[in-house]
Amino acid sequence: MSIRIKTNETTEAWRAMLLAHRRVTHELDRDLRTHTDLNLGWYEVLLVLAASENERLRMNELADRMILSRSATTRLVDRLERDGLVDRFVCDSDRRGMEVTLTDQGREKFVEAGRIHFSGIQDRFGNHLTDEERATITSALGRVADANAIPETDAHCPT
């Protein structure tokens, strides 16, 4: 006895996206491990901090902005702090909160790994798409992301 699994054009598109996502992130992770001493999760923490105002964020907001890594943010930050790439400290104004900030060494490491990661995205993703396909993916999947947006939290310690 076998189960009929219902599929249609939408589940096919969904599956193509899942497969592309899984396989490309797998390769991007491998690229980073091969050429730097970071993996994709550690890299993403540095990226999210680098893209933030003053290169600092509250822990919960950092976790919310992570879209790439499969690991828990706290564990990633523990390791980066041990290696001197980020600092973590209690908010002055709200002692339950923690903020994470990029160190000079973390900034340097991010710039170095960023080159590898950027060229990986071109090679493994962009080079397989036409300009038109790229534009469609950006607008169509951007619309899907907007339709499923998660409410924002506070990015910084309260002042």
Next chain:
Amino acid sequence: MSIRIKTNETTEAWRAMLLAHRRVTHELDRDLRTHTDLNLGWYEVLLVLAASENERLRMNELADRMILSRSATTRLVDRLERDGLVDRFVCDSDRRGMEVTLTDQGREKFVEAGRIHFSGIQDRFGNHLTDEERATITSALGRVADANAIPETDAHCPT
């Protein structure tokens, strides 16, 4: 001092895909938790088994076919076995190998949860796309997935 993060049309498309992936899977996971006693990881194990020849797979092949869940396959299978939804046993012919198989109860649970999951994919993903966009995503991201394919392993116990 602020870091200039290099972006272009490709990184924009990549980011749109990552955000859509993260947010839709987050909602699909919530749908399953709300309406069944499965989460997305448990559901995916049942789905992969249901889609396999004879509804059974070796553990390593099961792990390779998981494209949706962020949890370790072994932990997911442990829990499903405890609930009677899958069985696990040592390969007769190769005692180092383990195979996982769907139980009758697992099949029933999969069919029930499959309805929720199918309609979630339509609501949260498909309904935001035109037919043309859906077709572009399927062919373009299918090509990206093929270009980054991972070599296949043995699906079943050796005979």
